[in-house]
Amino acid sequence: MKLHEYQAKNLLKKFNVPVPDSNLISNLEEITTIQNNLIFPIVVKSQVHSGARGKAGGIKIANNINEMTKYATDLLGKQLITHQTGEKGLPINSVLLEEGINIEKEYYLALTIDGSVSKPIIISSPQGGMDIEAVAEKNPEEILKTEIHPVAGLLPFQSRNIGFQLNLDKALFAQLHEILTGIYEAFVDSDATLIEINPLVLTKENQLIAADTKFSIDDSAMFRQKDLFNIRDKSQEDSLELEAEDQGIQNYIKLDGNIGCLVNGAGLAMATMDAIKFAGGSPANFLDIGTANNPESVVSALQIIGSDPDVKAIFINIFGGLAKTDIIAEGFVKAKEQGLIQQPTVIRLAGTNVEDGKRILEESGIDFQLADGFAQGANLAVTASIK
Numbered sequence: 091m092k093l094h095e096y097q098a099k100n101l102l103k104k105f106n107v108p109v110p111d112s113n114l115i116s117n118l119e120e121i122t123t124i125q126n127n128l129i130f131p132i133v134v135k136s137q138v139h140s141g142a143r144g145k146a147g148g149i150k151i152a153n154n155i156n157e158m159t160k161y162a163t164d165l166l167g168k169q170l171i172t173h174q175t176g177e178k179g180l181p182i183n184s185v186l187l188e189e190g191i192n193i194e195k196e197y198y199l200a201l202t203i204d205g206s207v208s209k210p211i212i213i214s215s216p217q218g219g220m221d222i223e224a225v226a227e228k229n230p231e232e233i234l235k236t237e238i239h240p241v242a243g244l245l246p247f248q249s250r251n252i253g254f255q256l257n258l259d260k261a262l263f264a265q266l267h268e269i270l271t272g273i274y275e276a277f278v279d280s281d282a283t284l285i286e287i288n289p290l291v292l293t294k295e296n297q298l299i300a301a302d303t304k305f306s307i308d309d310s311a312m313f314r315q316k317d318l319f320n321i322r323d324k325s326q327e328d329s330l331e332l333e334a335e336d337q338g339i340q341n342y343i344k345l346d347g348n349i350g351c352l353v354n355g356a357g358l359a360m361a362t363m364d365a366i367k368f369a370g371g372s373p374a375n376f377l378d379i380g381t382a383n384n385p386e387s388v389v390s391a392l393q394i395i396g397s398d399p400d401v402k403a404i405f406i407n408i409f410g411g412l413a414k415t416d417i418i419a420e421g422f423v424k425a426k427e428q429g430l431i432q433q434p435t436v437i438r439l440a441g442t443n444v445e446d447g448k449r450i451l452e453e454s455g456i457d458f459q460l461a462d463g464f465a466q467g468a469n470l471a472v473t474a475s476i477k
Contacts, residue, residue, distance in 0.1 A: 098305035105272035112188040131190035139326040196289035218289035281311030347372025350395035371472035388421020396431035403475035410441030419447040434474040438467035
């Protein structure tokens, strides 16, 4: 689950991470209640779950109340379209009015989990305020990764090493350590998967401030992070993903392609998407139906896929272990009979009860293509998607 910038900063403040003073508004009337307390310039920042807001016109600098009101008017209630949101964009339901900062230098900090070492890592770079991917590609030597032992936690010498890597004055090392400690404590306490501060600003007053923040929470931690999940903004999430969640389908992710995928097992689902790409197509979703041994679960999953206007063909790829292929086949037949999917469908079945599954499909009289193998199924699905 992603947090908005203002939510992330409110959380970081609890862990003594310095952030700019700000006010959140969701309508223009709220300006009148705060305007006497504002010190210009003010940065007007649209609150959406996307990066590259500035490039898309979602961040403006106002030098007076008239400019600020105009920018807030231009942004509130609109859709912000960035390279991360797709053509539809995301709704701007609120804007953050944030004090301007006297910027001397910008740095990059992030804390995430490195699965290859099974530890939290801090990623730091003296090149802040830009895409870290671009830094990694052009100047990989400018990126430092610091592993944190989950028992020992962040140690002072690690903060000093990061300070040296950022070329900070030693007088700032104590500030940096307090910020890094706060970020790490917030990360652990919130079951976060990512905290990114880009940029971490050194002001002309010699203060380090988290100027912009991304914060993501592990969805699996919902049961113990109820307060955080209560502030979740579903308006920023894909409608099909929300519908899948309401149907009890936890492993559906909308993608940009046109071939819907229904697969059992995350590994097979990833391999299925690879096979589609190798065959010249593009998957419209990730969907791991797991050990769904209830036809209604299959019907619900196919309803989600079939309702996606981008889907031009469907590939059902099942290798039955605990999942029974005859149940999958029964669910597919029901979905077709109920008119939930109109797209041409390719089915590949293998494993538990495969003969029963194929018999159910053949006796249904429903139009579909049966694939004998993995690659053949992907090729058939791609062909069907471009007819």
